Amino acid sequence: MALPLSHLPNEILRELRDRKWAALIMFVLVSFAVLGAGFFFPYKYKSEVVIFVDDRNIIGPLMEGRAVTTKINDRASAAQELLMTRNVIEKIARDPSVFPNASMTPASIEQRIARVRGGLFVQPRGDSYFSIGFSADSQVESFYVAQRLGQLFIAESNQRKRTESQSAYDFIDKQVKSYEIQLAEVENSLRLFLSENTDGTEAEANARLAQLRNQLELAKLEKEELMARVGSLQNQLSGVSQTVARGKTEDGYRERIRALEERLDSLRLQYHDTYPDIVILREQIAELRKQRAKNLGARERVDTVPEQEGAVNPVFQELSGVLSEARANVATANTRISSLERLIQQQNDRMERIQENKAQYSELTRDMEVNREIYDDLLKRREKARVSMHLDIEGQGLNYRINESAQFPNQPSGPRFSDFAAAGLFLGLLAPFGTIAGFLQIDPRIRAKKQLEDDIGLPVLVEIPFVRTPFEKRRDRKVTVLIGIFAVLAISAYIAVVVAAQFGVI
Numbered sequence: 001m002a003l004p005l006s007h008l009p010n011e012i013l014r015e016l017r018d019r020k021w022a023a024l025i026m027f028v029l030v031s032f033a034v035l036g037a038g039f040f041f042p043y044k045y046k047s048e049v050v051i052f053v054d055d056r057n058i059i060g061p062l063m064e065g066r067a068v069t070t071k072i073n074d075r076a077s078a079a080q081e082l083l084m085t086r087n088v089i090e091k092i093a094r095d096p097s098v099f100p101n102a103s104m105t106p107a108s109i110e111q112r113i114a115r116v117r118g119g120l121f122v123q124p125r126g127d128s129y130f131s132i133g134f135s136a137d138s139q140v141e142s143f144y145v146a147q148r149l150g151q152l153f154i155a156e157s158n159q160r161k162r163t164e165s166q167s168a169y170d171f172i173d174k175q176v177k178s179y180e181i182q183l184a185e186v187e188n189s190l191r192l193f194l195s196e197n198t199d200g201t202e203a204e205a206n207a208r209l210a211q212l213r214n215q216l217e218l219a220k221l222e223k224e225e226l227m228a229r230v231g232s233l234q235n236q237l238s239g240v241s242q243t244v245a246r247g248k249t250e251d252g253y254r255e256r257i258r259a260l261e262e263r264l265d266s267l268r269l270q271y272h273d274t275y276p277d278i279v280i281l282r283e284q285i286a287e288l289r290k291q292r293a294k295n296l297g298a299r300e301r302v303d304t305v306p307e308q309e310g311a312v313n314p315v316f317q318e319l320s321g322v323l324s325e326a327r328a329n330v331a332t333a334n335t336r337i338s339s340l341e342r343l344i345q346q347q348n349d350r351m352e353r354i355q356e357n358k359a360q361y362s363e364l365t366r367d368m369e370v371n372r373e374i375y376d377d378l379l380k381r382r383e384k385a386r387v388s389m390h391l392d393i394e395g396q397g398l399n400y401r402i403n404e405s406a407q408f409p410n411q412p413s414g415p416r417f418s419d420f421a422a423a424g425l426f427l428g429l430l431a432p433f434g435t436i437a438g439f440l441q442i443d444p445r446i447r448a449k450k451q452l453e454d455d456i457g458l459p460v461l462v463e464i465p466f467v468r469t470p471f472e473k474r475r476d477r478k479v480t481v482l483i484g485i486f487a488v489l490a491i492s493a494y495i496a497v498v499v500a501a502q503f504g505v506i
Contacts, residue, residue, distance in 0.1 A: 008440060015436045017476070020483045023432035028490045031428030035497060038420025043412035047142045048133035049150030050125065050404035051079070076130045079153060080122040082160070083132065088152050089116050098144045116145060129403060139409050147406040154400050165389040172382045179375040186368045193357075193364060202354050209347040216340040223333035226326055233323040237316065253292035259314070260285045263321055270328065277324040421498040425491075 016023055053075055082088065092098055093112040102108065119135040119142070132149050136142040264281045271278060468476070 008437065011440050012433060012436050015440070016432060019436075020479055024483050024487055024490075026432050026435065027428040027487070029428075030431040031424040031490075031494055034420055034424035034427055035494065038417045038424070039501070041415070041417075041420065042137060043416075044119075044135045044137065045139045045142045045409040045411075046133055046135045046413040047146035047406045047409050048131040048404075049146055049402060049406045050129055050131050051150065051153065052401045052403035053128045053130070054401055076122050076124040079130060079132060079157075080120075082156055083120060083122070083149060083153055084117060086113070088156060089113050089120075091152060092116055092145060092148050095148060098141075098148050119145070120149065135413065143406055143408045150402055150406065154402065157400050162389075165385070169382065169385040169389045172378060172385050176375065176378045176382050179371055179378060183368065183371045183375055186364060186371055190361075190364045190368060193361065200350075200354070202351070202358065205347060205351045205354055209344065209351065212340055212344045212347060216337065216344065219333055219337045219340055223330060223337060226330045226333055230323065230326045230330060233319060233326055237319045237323060253288055253295065257285055257288050257292070259317065260288070263317070266321070267324070270325070275328070277321075277328075417501055418498075421494075421501075425494065 090109070090113060093109050093116060094104065096102070099112060102112065115136070116134070121133050121135065122130060123133070124130045132146065132153055134142050134145040134149060136145065260281055264278060264285065267275065267278050267281065273279075
């Protein structure tokens with residue numbers, strides 16, 4: 001049964017009175033055990049280098065928008081990642097100024113690398129500062145390693161900045177040259193395409209097609225007018241006699257031949273000699289000349305009455321000429337219509353070729369525009385990378401400087417020997433009380449009437465107090481004095497050991 005808390009102090013004091021020797025022994029054991037732990041506790045010595053992040057120099061505002069300065073978002077974590085690399089730690093492990101007279105065997109180097117990695121730490125100190133430190137059992141080792149870590153961090157950071165800027169410039173320069181080649185290839189392909197496809201633009205083809213269609217419509221209208229005129233002339237010609245009665249004299253033949261020759265000369269101005277009307281006229285002229293020659297051979301008398309013959313009607317002849325001209329104009333209109341239809345078909349074929357080449361032309365121009373845009377952007381970026389590279393080479397932009405060098409650690413970090421000494425006395429005094437308090441909570445014996453009344457529910461009529469005899473009181477007093485003497489001696493020895501340890505005697 002758990003003892004009520006109100007009775008706990010009295011019961012602790014009674015148990016201490018009954019177990020004085022056990023309490024003294026526990027005090028001595030606990031206090032000296034803690035003091036012994038202070039002797040064997042592995043004390044650590046820390047040394048730190050404070051780094052200042054200089055990113056507010058005058059170069060930043062001057063080169064804003066013209067160059068990109070190298071930046072680190074989380075500087076403390078980035079510094080720790082840099083220092084944790086084997087390349088940096090191995091330099092420290094092999095440095096004879098840090099580890100003088102150290103073995104350079106692979107096993108020894110690996111042990112020192114592990115020790116450096118285990119003791120290295122990086123801590124932020126505000127926006128512009130962070131510390132690089134090292135913790136070790138040796139004061140000298142912690143000092144030299146911390147100092148060397150700060151120096152290597154500055155050197156490696158500057159080297160990485162220069163390498164990063166150079167790599168960025170080389171990469172962008174390589175891309176610029178690659179896009180120069182691509183842009184030249186696309187321009188050459190576009191030039192070759194334009195030289196091979198001379199059909200013109202879609203607007204030009206549409207304008208030419210519209211012009212030909214208008215001409216075709218006009219030609220068809222003109223043909224209809226000519227056909228109507230031919231029909232009208234045929235109707236007029238059908239009502240006119242083809243010949244008129246006239247004497248067959250030499251003058252009549254000559255007049256007819258002259259009229260036909262005039263008509264023939266008129267047609268030759270417009271048509272070739274193979275034209276049907278011209279062929280017919282030539283045959284008529286030849287026939288009239290034969291008749292005239294035959295008439296002259298007969299040698300008829302002048303006073304002979306001339307023989308009447310059918311002469312060509314001038315009206316019929318004129319209408320025939322106009323009709324022939326109209327028919328020729330119809331044939332010309334048909335030829336013109338055929339030519340226009342053929343040209344329209346050629347323009348339609350040209351339009352199809354333009355539409356087929358339009359997609360290829362758009363693709364070539366799009367590739368050229370995209371490549372040129374990227375190329376121009378890369379040119380700007382290359383110049384920025386060039387300026388950034390020179391900034392890093394000159395040590396501008398983001399810089400690290402050692403604001404506070406490493407200090408030789410005179411005191412260990414963490415709990416000191418004096419802390420162990422004070423804690424030994426405190427824990428030694430607290431141990432008996434704590435042990436008895438814990439024992440009372442798990443002791444099944446009944447020590448107070450409230451335990452019976454609350455836990456079991458039995459009423460307690462009377463409680464008999466504990467009574468000691470005078471002999472027991474005298475004996476208890478002697479034991480208390482003896483225990484006090486031993487306690488004073490133990491505390492004196494404890495203090496003597498602490499003082500001797502502080503002055504380096506032990």
